Amino acid sequence: MSHAADTVHPVDPELAALLTAEESLQRDTIRLIASENYASAAVIAATGTVLTNKYSEGYPTRRYYEGQQNIDRIEQLCIDRAKSLFGAGHANVQPYSGSPANLAIYFAFLKPGDTVMGMALPAGGHLTHGWGVSITGTYFRPVQYGVRKDTGRIDLDEVRDLAKKERPKLLFAGGTAIPRTIDFAAFAEIAREVGAVFAADIAHIAGLVAAGVHPSPVPVADVVSTTTHKTLRGPRGGMLLCRETHQKAIDKAVFPGLQGGPHNHTTAGIAVALHEAAQPAFKAYAQQIVANARALAAALVEHGFDVITGGTDNHLVLVDVTGKGTAGKPLARALDAAGIVTNYNTVPFDPRKPFDPSGIRLGTPAVTSRGMREAEMKQIAAWMDAIAQAPADAALQARIRGEVKELTSRFPAPGL
């Protein structure tokens, strides 16, 4: 039992048991959800502190409450580290998560009914980039771009033509299932041509950007939004980066526009994560994330899987599994039974429904945090192939689950 579970146990054994079970699950499985990771013990410790007791509406030195002597310094430290790590003129570290961070961008720059242009969710975009069921697709007028059918990649000429025709006020780049490098400079140019605010959403790739493994949008974007808990390996949270010219609009949109008091315990965890991300070891970590994703994609191709775009430039691998005679959901279920955790995902131009799509999405941030390398990626691909060939074979799943447990026991997970 962890220290946290130990502490909770005498007060609430029911919750402590669930916490312990989750710790085992995270310890004994191969976690390939592209948006997940293992935060370090220091990040988790900083997040679980008395800072949760504090109210501090406002910004450092401009609060609506007294008693902010330490909180001001913690938030300012976090802001300074974010600015330094990403080379940004301003950072707002208060958004509760990635979706509220994006909503703050709308509130800062748009009026209801204004046009937003973003990548369609089924093509790899995010709900908050104007997808229909999101507030961003109902209170605003959404225009959506996708990827080319023949390449699976964004076609910037298509994006430009659509932008010129629809004249969006806000243009989003970024997404949840994009396995290739995003040309932020080209997006910025298109936004400039049509007079749109350019927002780069680096929720998935923030850690890669911080490490210089993916080009940074900070010099070219009006505003950059991110989560802090994906490749950046912090606690669950969000951040907005922008030039000083947009500082006032962004800060006002987050508070008092959208949120109340900041989650100070989260701010502390983010500060620790930003400090970790500024160390040389983090650069090596980010490089290994990409090396592992490339190795995983190459091994899957060798096993006959249809990897979208044929490979990856980042942490993410998108696979159409129809060629294996299965679909995303049954395969993801079978893999989970074998201790390999993924998510089913639409692929571009998916003929199947979003709740039962053709693909699975894989990512290497979490396994790389455990120290796994190319050899382990090959092993994982071989297991995936065996399971894809017999997704209903419970005995096979049980055998592989045992092998997975043996492998994971050799790669201790941070924070557990």
Ligand SMILES: *Cc1c(COP(=O)(O)O)cnc(C)c1O
């Ligand atoms: C994860 C993600 C978000 C939203 O983050 P939440 O913290 O889940 O609200 C926004 N945009 C992109 C591209 C994401 O991948």
